[in-house]
Amino acid sequence: xxxxxxIILLGSSVVFVSVLASVITARVGAPLLLxxxxxxxxxxxxxxxxxxxxxTQLAHLLGNLALAVILFDGGLATCYKDFRVGLRPALGLxxxxxxxxxxxxxxxxxxxxxxxxxxxxxxxxxxGSTDAAAVFSLLRSNGIELKQRVGATxxxxxxxxxxxxxxxxxxxxxxxxxxxxxxxxxxxxxxxxQMGLGTLFGLGGGFGLVWLVNRLKMSAGLYPLAIMAGGMCxxxxxxxxxxxxxxxxxxxGIVIGNRPLEARLEIKRFxxxxxxxxxxxxxxxxxxxxTPSALLPVADDALLFALVLIxxxxxxxxxxxxxxFRFPWREQVFIGWVGxxxxxxxxxxxxxxxxxxxxxxxxxxxxxxxxxVSLLIQGWTVIGLARKLELEVPPSTxxxxxxxxxxxxxxxxxxxxYRLAANAPIIADxxxxxxxLPPGARLxxxxxxxxxxxxxxxxxxxxxxxxYLLADPSELSxxxxxxxxxxxxxxxxLSEQAFFGEFVLQGSSRLADLCxxxxxxxxxxxxALTLDALMRRALNTHPVVGDRLQLGALELVVxxxxxxxxxxxGLKLPREM
Amino acid sequence: MLGPDLINVVRVGxxxxxxxxxxxxxxxxxxxxxDHPRLQAETVFEHLLERERLGSTGLGHGVALPxxxxxxxTTAIGAFVQTVQGVDYDASDGEAVDLAFALLVPEEANDxxxxxxxxxxxxxxxxxxxxxxxxxxxxxxxxxxxxxx
Numbered sequence: 001x002x003x004x005x006x007i008i009l010l011g012s013s014v015v016f017v018s019v020l021a022s023v024i025t026a027r028v029g030a031p032l033l034l035x036x037x038x039x040x041x042x043x044x045x046x047x048x049x050x051x052x053x054x055x056t057q058l059a060h061l062l063g064n065l066a067l068a069v070i071l072f073d074g075g076l077a078t079c080y081k082d083f084r085v086g087l088r089p090a091l092g093l094x095x096x097x098x099x100x101x102x103x104x105x106x107x108x109x110x111x112x113x114x115x116x117x118x119x120x121x122x123x124x125x126x127x128g129s130t131d132a133a134a135v136f137s138l139l140r141s142n143g144i145e146l147k148q149r150v151g152a153t154x155x156x157x158x159x160x161x162x163x164x165x166x167x168x169x170x171x172x173x174x175x176x177x178x179x180x181x182x183x184x185x186x187x188x189x190x191x192x193x194q195m196g197l198g199t200l201f202g203l204g205g206g207f208g209l210v211w212l213v214n215r216l217k218m219s220a221g222l223y224p225l226a227i228m229a230g231g232m233c234x235x236x237x238x239x240x241x242x243x244x245x246x247x248x249x250x251x252x253g254i255v256i257g258n259r260p261l262e263a264r265l266e267i268k269r270f271x272x273x274x275x276x277x278x279x280x281x282x283x284x285x286x287x288x289x290x291t292p293s294a295l296l297p298v299a300d301d302a303l304l305f306a307l308v309l310i311x312x313x314x315x316x317x318x319x320x321x322x323x324x325f326r327f328p329w330r331e332q333v334f335i336g337w338v339g340x341x342x343x344x345x346x347x348x349x350x351x352x353x354x355x356x357x358x359x360x361x362x363x364x365x366x367x368x369x370x371x372x373v374s375l376l377i378q379g380w381t382v383i384g385l386a387r388k389l390e391l392e393v394p395p396s397t398x399x400x401x402x403x404x405x406x407x408x409x410x411x412x413x414x415x416x417x418y419r420l421a422a423n424a425p426i427i428a429d430x431x432x433x434x435x436x437l438p439p440g441a442r443l444x445x446x447x448x449x450x451x452x453x454x455x456x457x458x459x460x461x462x463x464x465x466x467x468y469l470l471a472d473p474s475e476l477s478x479x480x481x482x483x484x485x486x487x488x489x490x491x492x493x494l495s496e497q498a499f500f501g502e503f504v505l506q507g508s509s510r511l512a513d514l515c516x517x518x519x520x521x522x523x524x525x526x527x528a529l530t531l532d533a534l535m536r537r538a539l540n541t542h543p544v545v546g547d548r549l550q551l552g553a554l555e556l557v558v559x560x561x562x563x564x565x566x567x568x569x570g571l572k573l574p575r576e577m
Numbered sequence: 578m579l580g581p582d583l584i585n586v587v588r589v590g591x592x593x594x595x596x597x598x599x600x601x602x603x604x605x606x607x608x609x610x611x612d613h614p615r616l617q618a619e620t621v622f623e624h625l626l627e628r629e630r631l632g633s634t635g636l637g638h639g640v641a642l643p644x645x646x647x648x649x650x651t652t653a654i655g656a657f658v659q660t661v662q663g664v665d666y667d668a669s670d671g672e673a674v675d676l677a678f679a680l681l682v683p684e685e686a687n688d689x690x691x692x693x694x695x696x697x698x699x700x701x702x703x704x705x706x707x708x709x710x711x712x713x714x715x716x717x718x719x720x721x722x723x724x725x726x
């Protein structure tokens with residue numbers, strides 16, 4: 001009884017203190033997960049916390065569980081639309097890319113750390129998977145929206161490369177333990193079985209689960225639990241049959257997240273919170289598990305290994321895998337740099353420990369150090385790099401609060417709330433409320449210093465007012481224009497006009513007409529092309545919002561894309577002298 | 578920056594009652610051709626309308642900047658209209674347009690004219706200038722706001 005209470009107290013205070021600490025460190029831009037990892041280390045045996053935790057078996061169980069939850073949530077949040085531009089490059093990165101990083105880092109380990117071939121490759125495989133969740137939580141918390149092609153590729157890659165890295169790790173450990181005759185054959189059949197079963201159960205199970213849950217009548221709070229338990233069952237079944245449970249649960253998440261679903265809001269919110277808890281818990285636990293003093297002896301080697309991974313293996317693999325897709329160089333540089341290593345490598349490093357391999361403790365410590373370095377260097381620089389490489393697009397909304405309303409049989413509606421800043425456009429231009437409010441939007445309430453304002457009279461809004469409206473989701477950007485004051489610097493850098501240019505052209509306009517109106521010269525053979533065709537030819541890949549093409553003194557910027565056709569092109573005039 | 582050759586009080590319309598985008602452009606074309614020796618309102622209108630087919634020249638925030646090249650003009654000329662009520666202009670932000678500046682540049686246009694266009698666009702980017710333009714009650718006042726730095 002005493003012990004139980006102590007464990008509860010200890011566990012909750014560790015999480016609580018860590019969350020508080022993360023609020024402070026977020027201000028200096030430190031990656032959240034790094035904070036939790038370090039907090040875990042501080043609470044651990046070498047830190048002031050002094051908690052001794054070295055139960056590898058328990059860590060492995062909790063780690064796998066957390067990973068499954070995180071992948072499931074990642075799948076739920078992935079949108080089919082992102083597949084158009086991100087799927088094929090991401091699949092290349094997740095399979096060939098992981099193989100290449102494994103091979104390059106593995107060979108380096110064999111040479112430098114004087115490991116055996118298989119042990120070296122094992123080390124390479126363990127650090128093979130990336131963690132985009134870390135990147136995206138960082139970007140989102142800073143209000144940055146990436147160009148879709150980059151964002152989608154990174155997100156899908158990080159979800160789908162975990163199964164590959166896990167497969168390689170498990171297979172290599174198996175090889176180290178049993179030394180079979182036909183290594184190649186064994187690897188191949190194992191690969192087919194793992195991925196085949198994972199795909200089969202993931203897709204099939206996902207559809208089945210949606211079908212089942214939509215036919216059950218239960219209280220709203222039970223739907224998320226049903227979905228979670230169902231997903232976990234899929235993971236368990238697949239893994240028990242020696243398939244890739246991680247692939248299965250990720251695919252199931254994608255299917256479930258993109259099908260019409262009962263209580264989908266509750267489900268998404270629940271899993272979002274759960275995944276967050278899983279991440280925090282996992283990093284805290286892994287921080288506790290490691291013995292920081294044991295990291296020092298391997299620090300030199302691990303640092304070198306991390307640098308090879310970050311500076312050589314990952315960029316090279318990205319460059320080769322993306323070569324057929326002709327991503328613009330800026331995007332390749334960014335994707336190459338953002339190969340952030342997160343919790344997965346540390347969890348995979350537990351596998352050899354459990355298997356009792358000789359080099360396992362050293363592998364674990366090196367991997368842990370690599371993750372630390374990666375979070376520190378890459379995690380801390382990712383925002384600056386995104387800005388430097390101009391991969392940001394203007395955010396589609398600056399909403400403060402939004403609640404989706406699930407009105408049965410109704411059009412989609414949201415309740416949105418704004419807290420007005422002193423320079424919000426609506427304050428300067430009170431008449432706009434009558435003339436410029438989008439047709440689908442209704443002002444519901446204005447709250448001033450805790451009091452509801454009488455709405456019958458004309459409302460003159462003031463700074464610090466809270467304004468609530470009912471609106472169609474498609475009209476949110478228009479509402480933003482009325483209620484959100486964009487900070488000066490931000491306005492300069494990413495206002496729509498600065499980003500997309502002054503005018504909007506139809507994608508179907510002819511180049512010849514553009515030349516006629518603006519006096520730019522173009523190849524006469526191109527004159528009959530539409531802007532859509534011209535830009536797609538120049539880009540040579542799926543177009544996304546924010547892609548650019550210079551045309552004499554003018555710059556064309558993709559503004560809207562529908563079904564792979566560019567429908568709107570921004571026209572950017574040369575800057576004034 | 579906006580000299581008397583480019584815009585003058587004769588080519589400024591204040592507080593006009595216009596019902597549609599077509600009427601707005603027609604009015605601007607009329608102003609542009611008014612005291613010009615060679616320009617015909619009809620042809621100017623057609624040219625401006627032709628440009629709208631490529632995509633709306635609405636800049637957002639209720640401002641439009643229709644423009645075209647014409648061989649009949651030797652130097653860039655502009656006209657400005659403020660309407661009582663906004664007209665639907667297919668602008669990218671969906672806002673009705675109640676301020677419009679039309680610009681004609683010579684056929685042999687160059688980068689300088691593109692920069693002039695960019696300068697005009699940036700002029701209307703200033704929220705306080707837009708408010709003052711909307712509050713203005715005479716053509717003279719509008720001209721002053723337009724030409725002020």
